[in-house]
Amino acid sequence: NAGVTQTPKFQVLKTGQSMTLQCAQDMNHNSMYWYRQDPGMGLRLIYYSASEGTTDKGEVPNGYNVSRLNKREFSLRLESAAPSQTSVYFCASSGQGNQPQHFGNGTRLSIL
Amino acid sequence: AQSVTQLDSQVPVFEEAPVELRCNYSSSVSVYLFWYVQYPNQGLQLLLKYLSGSTLVKGINGFEAEFNKSQTSFHLRKPSVHISDTAEYFCAVSSSGTYKYIFGTGTRLKVLA
Numbered sequence: 001n002a003g004v005t006q007t008p009k010f011q012v013l014k015t016g017q018s019m020t021l022q023c024a025q026d027m028n029h030n031s032m033y034w035y036r037q038d039p040g041m042g043l044r045l046i047y048y049s050a051s052e053g054t055t056d057k058g059e060v061p062n063g064y065n066v067s068r069l070n071k072r073e074f075s076l077r078l079e080s081a082a083p084s085q086t087s088v089y090f091c092a093s094s095g096q097g098n099q100p101q102h103f104g105n106g107t108r109l110s111i112l
Numbered sequence: 113a114q115s116v117t118q119l120d121s122q123v124p125v126f127e128e129a130p131v132e133l134r135c136n137y138s139s140s141v142s143v144y145l146f147w148y149v150q151y152p153n154q155g156l157q158l159l160l161k162y163l164s165g166s167t168l169v170k171g172i173n174g175f176e177a178e179f180n181k182s183q184t185s186f187h188l189r190k191p192s193v194h195i196s197d198t199a200e201y202f203c204a205v206s207s208s209g210t211y212k213y214i215f216g217t218g219t220r221l222k223v224l225a
Contacts, residue, residue: 004155031211040121042202042217043156050211058212090155094213098144098163098206101213103155 002026006091006104013081013111021076021107023091031094032074033058033101034066036087043090049074081111114139116205118216125193126224133188133219135177135203145186146204146213147177156202162186173197198223 007022025032030051035043035058045058049068063085065077074093078085088108092101117136125131137143144163148156160171167179177188186203203216 033213035215040217043215045212048211056211092156098208100146100158100161101156101204103148103157105153105155 004091004093004102004104006089006107008107009105010108011110013078013109015081015083015111017081017111018077018079019081020078021089021091021109022073023075023104024073025091025093025102026072027093027095027102028071029093029095029102030071031096032068033092033094034064034074034076035090035092036060036085037090037106038087046076046089083111085109086111114143114205114207114212114214116203116214116216118203118219120219121217122220122222124222124224127195128192130191131189131193131197131221133201133203133221135186135188135216137184137186137203137205139184139205139207142208144206144208145177145179146206147171147175147186147188148202148204149173150200150202150218152199159188159201193221193223195223195225197221 004025033048034046047066049055052071088106091104094101115138146161147159162179170176200218206213
């Protein structure tokens with residue numbers, strides 16, 4: 001029972017490099033989300049996808065892009081990484097009707 | 113706009129003592145409320161949820177919360193905590209007609225022996 005799987009678990013990048021964070025869920029959920037978690041700031045929504053084929057900006061979308069590849073997969077891309085993007089990134093999914101979210105274990109990203 | 117306030121950033125409590133973690137929200141429409149727990153280096157796990165019905169909600173690990181619409185609160189309680197309850201706790205709100213969930217800044221519960 002995998003739930004939400006994120007890869008990689010850890011990554012160190014240099015400023016200006018690009019990378020894609022992967023997320024997959026096996027619960028047949030329609031909605032998927034990307035958050036970043038920084039100390040003292042809780043979770044802030046970067047982008048979300050209400051259903052396959054749609055994506056929308058959240059609270060802090062600048063510097064990020066997303067792709068909802070299919071119902072299972074939702075990726076987050078940093079085109080040109082900046083030190084301010086050093087954070088822990090969480091992917092989540094949820095079923096219809098404001099059901100609780102299920103979270104992955106996070107990707108710890110450091111940008112030097 | 114929705115918002116969630118967790119006023120206590122840290123709560124120390126002795127083992128076997130009761131604890132209350134406070135959560136207040138603001139929303140102009142019907143809300144759905146959640147408490148999550150995060151252990152070190154892990155993702156968030158659902159503790160309990162209020163979607164409708166009884167305002168007293170029971171969750172896992174002996175936690176419960178009460179939805180108080182007039183005070184716009186959803187405080188989390190446990191009558192007797194264990195060392196293993198040491199973790200960070202997040203309150204979250206969602207509203208009918210939106211796909212977004214708004215999280216509080218978290219409360220770090222430290223249970224002391």
